[in-house]
Structure formats: C-alpha cells, structure tokens
Amino acid sequence: xxxxxxxxxxxxxxxxxxxxxxxxxxxxxxxxxxxxxxxxxxxxxxxxxxxxxxxxxxxxxxxxxxxxxxxxxxxxxxxxxxxxxxxxxxxxxxxxxxxxxxxxxxxxxxxxxxxxxxxxxxxxxxxxxxxxxxxxxxxxxxxxxxxxxxxxxxxxxxxxxxxxxxxxxxxxxxxxxxxxxxxxxxxxxxxxxxxxxxxxxxxxxxxxxxxxxxxxxxxxxxxxxxxxxxxxxxxxxxxxxxxxxxxxxxxxxxxxxxxxxxxxxxxxxxxxxxxxxxxxxxxxxxxxxxxxxxxxxxxxxxxxxxxxxxxxxxxxxxxxxxxxxxxxxxxxxxxxxxxxxxxxxxxxxxxxxxxxxxxxxxxxxxxxxxxxxxxxxxxxxxxxxxxx
Numbered sequence: 001x002x003x004x005x006x007x008x009x010x011x012x013x014x015x016x017x018x019x020x021x022x023x024x025x026x027x028x029x030x031x032x033x034x035x036x037x038x039x040x041x042x043x044x045x046x047x048x049x050x051x052x053x054x055x056x057x058x059x060x061x062x063x064x065x066x067x068x069x070x071x072x073x074x075x076x077x078x079x080x081x082x083x084x085x086x087x088x089x090x091x092x093x094x095x096x097x098x099x100x101x102x103x104x105x106x107x108x109x110x111x112x113x114x115x116x117x118x119x120x121x122x123x124x125x126x127x128x129x130x131x132x133x134x135x136x137x138x139x140x141x142x143x144x145x146x147x148x149x150x151x152x153x154x155x156x157x158x159x160x161x162x163x164x165x166x167x168x169x170x171x172x173x174x175x176x177x178x179x180x181x182x183x184x185x186x187x188x189x190x191x192x193x194x195x196x197x198x199x200x201x202x203x204x205x206x207x208x209x210x211x212x213x214x215x216x217x218x219x220x221x222x223x224x225x226x227x228x229x230x231x232x233x234x235x236x237x238x239x240x241x242x243x244x245x246x247x248x249x250x251x252x253x254x255x256x257x258x259x260x261x262x263x264x265x266x267x268x269x270x271x272x273x274x275x276x277x278x279x280x281x282x283x284x285x286x287x288x289x290x291x292x293x294x295x296x297x298x299x300x301x302x303x304x305x306x307x308x309x310x311x312x313x314x315x316x317x318x319x320x321x322x323x324x325x326x327x328x329x330x331x332x333x334x335x336x337x338x339x340x341x342x343x344x345x346x347x348x349x350x351x352x353x354x355x356x357x358x359x360x361x362x363x364x365x366x367x368x369x370x371x372x373x374x375x376x377x378x379x380x381x382x383x384x385x386x387x388x
Contacts, residue, residue: 001177006137006169007032009176010076010102010162013144015046016184017100020071023051023062027081028114029166030104034076056081060088060101067097068205070196072148075099078166079106082120086127092159093128093221095206098151098191099159100144101129104166105267105314107349115350116166117314118267122291122323128221130160130228131291133266137174139247140164145184146235152191156228158221163291165268167350179243187242229293248287250295253302255284260307261365262286262339264299264328269312269353276358283362288324296331304337308368310361311343321377340373346380357381 004012010033014022022041024034040046049066053059056077063073077085082103092099103121107113121131130150134140140162147160164170195203209217233249240246254274259282263273266288277283286302286309288295303309309332313324320326325343332338344361347353357380367374 001175003173004137004176004178005032006140006164006172006174008036009137009141009178010144010164011036011040012178013141014074015040016179016181017074017145017148017188018046018072018190019048019074021049021051021063021066021073022075023053023059023066023073024075024077025053025056025059025081027056027078029106029116029170030076030078030081030102032170033102033104037074056084057088060085060092060099063099063101064088064092064095064097067092067099068095068197070191070193072152072191073099074101076102076104078104079108079120082124083108086124089124089127089129089159091206094217096157096221096224097159098148098157100147100151101159101161102140102144103161103163104170105163106166113349114166116168117348117350118163118165119315119348121161121163122315125292125323128158128225129292130158130225130232131163132160132232133163133289133291134169135268135270135287137169137172138176138245140169141176141178142239142243142245142247145179145188146239148191149188149235149238150228150231153231154194156224156231158224158228163267168268177243177245183242187239225293229295232290232293247289250290250293251298251302252287252289253284254287256281257284258305259284260305260369261362262303262306262309263312263361263365264288264309264324265312266291266324267314269314269347272353272355273312273358276355277362280362291324294327294331299328299331300335300337303332303339306337306339308365309339309341310365311341312346312361313343314345314347316345316348325377340368342368342373342375343377344380345377351381353380
C-alpha cells in the first residue's frame with residue numbers, strides 16, 4: 001500500500017498491463033497520467049511506443065491504427081479532448097477494437113471550465129464503448145486492469161472507457177494497493193488478436209457498407225455490448241479472487257436491502273453520500289459502475305423494496321432532464337417495481353456538494369413517500385443572483 005496520486009495509480013496499472021502503444025495529447029486534468037507513462041517509457045520501466053500527437057483526434061486515430069495491427073494500446077483524455085475524439089470513438093467501436101481509454105471527467109465548454117462533472121462522457125453514451133465509472137483512486141487503478149480483460153475477450157471486442165472524476169480523483173493522493181507485475185501477468189494474458197492487419201493475410205477494417213448490410217454490423221455491436229454484461233461481472237469476480245477487492249460488477253450497493261429510499265449515482269460523490277447516510281437504516285446507496293451497458297436488471301432488483309429513488313448526477317441534458325435520470329426512468333418503466341423517481345443536478349464544474357445538501361435530498365425523498373412527487377427534477381444550489 002502506497003500513498004499516490006490518482007493519476008499515478010492509473011499510470012501504474014496501465015504499465016502492468018504491458019501496452020505496446022500509448023498515444024495521447026495533454027489536456028487538463030488527465031495530463032499527469034500520460035506524463036507518468038512517458039516517464040516509465042523513458043526510464044525503461046515500460047517497453048512501449050509512446051507517441052506524442054497534435055490533437056486528441058489524432059491520439060485516438062493512432063490508437064485505432066495500432067490496435068488494428070494487433071497491438072495493445074492506451075490513451076487518456078478529458079472534456080473537449082474526448083469530444084474531439086468522438087468521430088474516432090465511433091470508428092473504434094464499429095471496427096471492434098479493444099482499446100482502453102481513461103477519461104478524466106471534466107466540464108464541457110462554454111463557458112470554459114477545467115473542473116469536474118460528467119457531461120463529457122455522458123454525452124457519448126451511445127458511441128459503442130463500454131463505460132465504467134469509479135469511486136476512488138484504488139478503483140480507478142483496478143478498473144484499468146479489468147478493462148483490458150473485458151475488452152480483449154473474443155466474445156466482446158469492444159473498447160472500454162474508464163471514467164474517473166477530474167481533480168477530485170486524478171490529483172488526489174490516497175492509499176492505493178499498487179498491483180505487482182507478476183500478479184497482473186497472471187490475471188491478464190498477453191493480447192492475441194484473432195483478426196488484425198497483416199500484409200501476408202490482407203483484411204479490411206471499417207469498410208464501406210451498403211444499406212443492405214449496415215444494420216447487421218450495428219446489431220453485432222449491440223449484441224457484443226449485451227454479452228459484456230456477464231463478462232464485466234465475471235471479470236469482477238476473477239479480480240476479487242486474485243486481488244481481494246470487489247466492486248460489484250455493473251453496480252454496487254451500500255446499505256440495507258429493505259431501505260425505502262435509494263440514492264442512485266456514479267463517481268466520487270459516493271464518498272460524501274456514505275458519510276451522510278451512515279447509520280440510516282432507511283437509506284441505501286446504489287452505485288452505477290457501468291453506464292454502458294446499462295444495468296437494467298440489476299437496478300430493478302436493487303430498488304424492489306424502495307418507495308422512492310433519488311438520482312444524483314453531475315450532468316444535464318439541456319432541454320429535458322439529467323441523463324442518468326432518463327435512463328433510470330426508462331429502466332423502471334415496464335418493471336414490476338416502479339417506485340417514484342426524482343432527480344437532482346448538482347456538482348457541475350466541481351461546485352461543492354456539502355453534506356447538508358445530501359441530507360436535504362434525503363428529506364426531499366422522505367416527503368415524496370409522504371406526499372408524492374412535487375418536482376421530478378431540480379437543480380441544487382443555484383445562485384439566483386447570477387441568473388439573468
């Protein structure tokens with residue numbers, strides 16, 4: 001166990017996974033991740049090709065090309081960088097390339113902000129990448145190792161995005177049990193692709209598809225994402241057996257199964273919520289670890305005894321409501337268990353979420369049980385003096 005920065009924990013995990021190619025463009029707050037990796041390469045600790053590029057679009061393009069040749073690859077980005085990559089993110093998934101990317105979640109301009117929320121990755125839920133969200137630095141480290149095993153499985157072959165809250169985790173020092181190289185080598189076998197570009201055995205990746213074929217390609221992506229549900233759970237169990245740490249697979253639950261109030265969220269805010277609700281027998285926390293694939297059955301089972309579900313999220317779909325709130329409502333619509341669902345947009349651009357705000361949300365949930373829904377969705381801590 002060592003006290004390390006969250007970015008270093010991720011970089012160390014990547015190193016132990018033995019990538020062949022790392023390509024990245026520096027953008028706050030992910031820069032420390034690739035700085036640490038470049039130092040590992042420069043010091044001879046990691047035998048990899050580290051490629052500096054002129055933009056995030058190129059960084060993911062390099063990863064796509066390298067992965068298509070059969071290399072294990074890695075990149076990291078944040079915010080506008082992730083959005084600049086978006087064209088290539090769709091390509092990587094459509095070409096079934098098992099790339100692993102760490103996104104240091106950060107607000108999206110405008111106005112410009114370098115601070116944390118989850119709007120960047122939430123906006124790309126539909127690009128065909130598996131998305132895993134982590135609670136702390138230890139989980140960020142461990143999720144990277146798991147991501148490669150999930151992505152490279154021949155029944156899956158989809159890229160994986162590990163999302164960690166920018167600054168809140170990337171620049172925070174925490175105790176982390178850093179994996180030993182021998183442990184990871186035993187857990188994660190060398191990547192042996194079945195299909196890759198080879199002049200001696202020519203193949204085409206990402207070819208033009210006519211309308212009579214295109215749908216089937218998209219359906220195969222869809223089916224692979226569906227299969228990844230079991231794979232994420234399986235890899236989580238394998239990881240627990242090897243390393244002794246369990247993150248629950250698609251979701252994780254904290255608290256009493258019979259609780260009437262469920263607080264549902266993702267990311268580092270869970271630590272604050274845990275501090276507030278500790279000892280509250282009537283409140284349970286439901287942590288969304290996998291946003292895609294979305295844990296429909298797991299959520300339905302987790303809220304079966306709830307009388308209200310409160311969704312807390314650092315994102316908003318302008319013109320409707322919170323992204324996660326919409327997914328949860330859709331998940332429960334045809335379910336046998338349909339508790340009322342309310343949503344709270346909070347913590348945008350790292351606005352502080354003090355413990356008393358969590359307590360207020362619990363009280364609002366209690367009022368829903370007593371009186372019914374008054375507001376389906378609301379913004380927390382709006383500063384009215386700034387509003388036009």
